[in-house]
Amino acid sequence: MSLKQTFGTWRAFFREVDWRLVFLTGPRHHFTPEQWQRLDRLQGISPTIKVAAWINVLTLAVVASLELPLAAAQMVFAGTLLMGLLTLWIAADLWRRPTQKRLFRAYGLSAFPLGAALGFLVAVMPEHWMQDRWNHEILIRGCAIGFFYSMATWALAMWRNEFMADWLHDEALREQKLELAQRLSSAQIQPHFLFNSLASLQHWVAVKDDRAAPLLQSLTSYLRATLPLFDRPLLSVGEEAEAVRRYLEVMQARLGGRLRFVLDIAPDAATAQLPPGVLLTLVENAVEHGVQPQLSGGELQLRAYLPAEGGLCVEVLDDGPGPSEALLQLPPLDPAAMLRDAQASLGLQNSRLRLWQAFGDQAELSLSHRNEGGCRAQVWVRTSPPEAQSRT
Template identity: 30%
Template sequence: MNKNKIYWFLQITGWSLYNCNEIFAYSLQYGYDNTMIFNALANIVLAILLTHIFRIVVKKLNWIKLSLAQLAFRVCFGVAIMTVIVVGVNLPLDAKYVGELLNQKPILVIEYFINLAKPLLVWVLIYIFYNYSEEKRQREIEELKLKSSIKESEAKVLRAQMNPHFMFNALNSIRALVLEDPSRAQQGITQLSNILRSSLLADRRKTVSLKEELRTIEDYLALEKVRYEERLQMKWDIAPETLNIEVPPMMLQTLVENAIKHGVQKALNWGFVEINTSTAKNKLYIKIRNTGQLQGTESKSESGGFGLKNTAQRLDLLYGNEASFRIYQEDNLTVCAEIMIPLSNTDNRSTSSEVKSVASAVVTS
C-alpha cells in the first residue's frame, strides 16, 4: 500500500472512529437518536475536507521548512480557522442537545469550541510531526549522497595528482638505460607500461587487490634499481592471506617511492625498503620500513609531505575513522610507515604459490 492510500485509509478510519465515539457519548447523555448518524456523517466529511485542505496548503507553501516559531504560528492559525468552521456547522446540528444549555450559559461556547478544536489539533500535530521527520530524513539522505559524491570527487583528484609526480621519476629511470643498455631500456618501457596500466585503472577503481599493488611496486623497484644499483635493497614479508585483500590503488607505491626518495637516496652507502603485511582482529596491517630519518619534506609529524598527506586523506575518504596511518622514527636509522585497514567480506585467501610469484621479483643487492 502506497503512502497516498495509507493517508486516505487513516483519514476515513480515524475520523469515523472519533465520530462513533461521539455518538456513543451523546447517546449515554441524551439518549440515542437517528439524527446522530447524520450529524456524524456530516462531521466526518467536514473533518476530512478541512484537514485535507490544510495538508494541501502545508505542501504547497512548504511550511515544513519554516522555522519552529513560524510553523507554530501557522499551525495555530490553521487550527483556529478549521475549528471556527466546525463550530459554525455543529452549533445548529447540536442545537437539539446542547442548544438550551448554551443559551443559558453562553460562556460554555468556549468549552464547546475547545472540545471541537482538540481532535483537529491532534490531527495537525501528528501530520506536522510525521512530515517534519520525513523532511529531516530526506535531508539527511541528500546530505549523505552529497558527501559521498564530494568524497568520490576528492578521491579522484588525489589519484590524479599522484600520476604526474610518479611518471616523472619513472621516466628518469628509463632515460638512464637508453644509451647504456637498450635491451634493458626496452624491458624498462614494458615495466613502465605495466605501471601506467595500473595507474589508469587506479582512476577507475576505488580499490585493487594487494597482489596487484605489489606487482606495480615490483615494476617500480626494477626501474629504480637501474638508478641505485647495489645501493637499493628490498625485503618482502608478505602474509599469504593478505594478497587478495582490497587496498587503495597506487597508495603503497607512493609510500615506497617516498621511502626511496627520502631514505635510500640520502643513504651514504646503501639503503633498504621492507614491506610487511599481516592480518589481526579483522584488520589488515601494512608496514613499510626504510633507511632514513624523519626530516625535511617529511618533517617529524605523521602527515608531512605530499605523499603522506595523500595517503592519510585517501584512507579517511574510503574508510573514515576505521582506518589509520602513521609514520614514525623506529630507531636512529630506520623510518616506519604503518597502515591499518578494516577488512571487508572480500575473500582474502591466497595460496603460497602466489606469495612466491610476488616475492620472486624481489630486488636485493
C-alpha cells in the same frame, strides 16, 4: 504586456506551485526500497527530543484544563494527555517512515476515538447538555486541541519527508565528490617520477648505456600494473604489491645499489582488498623521504599480514631519517574539508580519505618512528576483508 504573455506568466507561476502542499494532501516524495535502506541509517529521535515532547504534551494538558471546574478540568486534562500520547506514538512512526499512506492511517487512527467520543456524547447526553457553558467550553477546547495535534502531525510528516529527500540529494552529491576524489587520486602517478625516469631513459639511450633496456622494460611493466588503479574501487593487496614491485624496479634501475627492497606479502593477506594507490603512495613517500636523502641509500620493506585478532595490517618500513613532527601530528580526518580543499587531498591525507571512503572508522593510517631508526607507515583495517568489501 499582451494577453498571451500574461497568460503564459500566470501559467508558469501555477506550474511551479506544489498543489500537494497547498491542499495539505501529505508528503510528496516517494522512496524506493533501496532508498529506504539508506534512510534507515539516519539517527532516530534523541532522548532529549522525546523528553521535550512529553513535557510539551503535559504542559498543554495543564494549560487546556485551566479555569475549568474540577470535574471538567480532570476530563480535559485526561483527554488532552491521551491524545498527546497517541500523537507522539504516531509521530515516532512517521519519523521513521513519513509517507502519505502512513499519515492518512494516522488521521484515521486519531479520528476514530474522537468520532466515537462525539457519538457517545450525542447519543447518551441529554439535549440540554450543550447548553451548559462548561460543556460547551470542553467541546471547543477538545476540538481545538485535536486540530492542533493533527496539524502538528501533518507538519512533522511533511518536514521529515522533505528532510529525507534533501538528505538523499546531498548524499548523492557527496558520493559524486568522493568518487571524483577517488578517481583523481587513483590517477595520481607522480609526474616527477615519470619525467625523471623518462629523462634517465633518454640519456641512457643516447649514450648507449646497457641500463636503458631494463629500465624501459621495468617502466612499461609499472605502467601496465597501474592500469587497474583507474577503474576499480578496491584492489587486492597482491595486485597492488605487483605495481609496487615494478615501481621499485624502476627506481632501482635509476638509483642502483642505493635502493634495496623486500616485499613480504602473506598469502592470506594478498587477497585482502584496499583502495588502489594507497600502498603505492606510501612506498613512493618512503623512497623519496627515507632512501633518496641518504648518500648510502637505504632499505625499504613492504609487509602485509592478517593479525591473529582479525583484520588486515600492512606496513611500509624504511631506515631513513624518520618522519617529521608535522607528519606525526596529522590533523583529525575531516572528509568534507578535504573535499573542499584540494591541497588537503594529496599524499598521506588523500590516502586516509580513501581508506575512510572504503572502510569508515574501521581503517587507520599512522606514522611512527622505528626503534632501529627510520619510519613505519602502517595501514590497519580492523574489519575482515570480505566485510569491508561488502560495506563498500
